[in-house]
Amino acid sequence: MNSRSHPAGTDPADTRGRDPRRLRADDLRYLLAVARTGRLVAAADALGVDHTTVSRRITALERGLGVRLMERGTEGWALTDAGKAVSEGARAIEDALDQVVDAVSGQDAPSLRGTVRVSAPDGFGTVFATPALARVRRRHPGLQAELITATRQLTLHPAGFDLALAIGRPPRSRLVTEHLTDYALGLYAADEYLARHGSPRTPAELRDHALVFYIESMLQVGDLDIERHLPGVTPAFSSTNVFAQVEATRVGAGIGVLPAFLAERAGLRRLLAEEVDIRLPIVLAVRREAVTRPAVRAVRDALHREVAERADELLPTT
Known part of the structure; x- marks a missing residue:
């Protein structure tokens, strides 16, 4: 070889x-x-x-x-x-070695050790995975948590992570997958932009406005294809990073197609809420050889708890 x-x-x-x-x-x-x-x-x-x-x-x-x-x-x-x-x-x-250390250290409950590496989309990873990992770390100070953020599809040959969060329905792979949550995307704009350009009254009028979204040629998640949700509309400002999209929308570069949990934090105004309400799933995936690891199970449970407690941010009712 x-x-x-x-x-x-x-x-x-x-x-x-x-x-x-x-x-x-x-x-x-x-x-x-x-x-x-x-x-x-x-x-x-x-x-x-x-x-x-x-x-x-x-x-x-x-x-x-x-x-x-x-x-x-x-x-x-x-x-x-x-x-x-x-x-x-x-x-x-x-x-077993960790249990031995816990036994001689006099701890009442076993403390998890080792490293758990999580891969997640930029926005969801920062706003939801980060506090979930911090929660696990508070309970288990000996655990090392690593978060890799990138908006990409789950791969058929996973490597480089223990647990992954991804947007959309997963392909067939060696991963053990489950639905974690859905989240909403909508149209958002800054008051400054609306004052200068007016507000679209129908989805068709979006063609007369600058749109902020992902770079189509570099998009690695099929479920985020803008043509699926707003046919015939081409972004005028594009970025691979969702935080750049939020900032571009905030400073008046255009109307953003943004996750509600980020846009509403930024104080942006929702447009055409009834006509454009995109719902996408977040999938939680674990490499098969990592499923039984106590640390991975602890992170998985923390993620489920985080999205359950903050469901109104992911799927706002207004």
């Missing part, structure tokens, strides 16, 4: 001299770190070593077991089927 398909450029299937009794349990930490991040360099940073050490330790583990544990894909390094089975056992060992 060449260096493009294996971290250290060696073939772990060569089992000469293999002796599972000589396996180093500490090598399992390196496997878990790459599985969680999908990148050798990111795993090395998390472990406090250089990436060549990570590669070497995983290769040693593969040689000891006589199976390939990781393979490289378009989204980074991912576990093979054998790697998933091994990682489950590794997490059990990691959890």
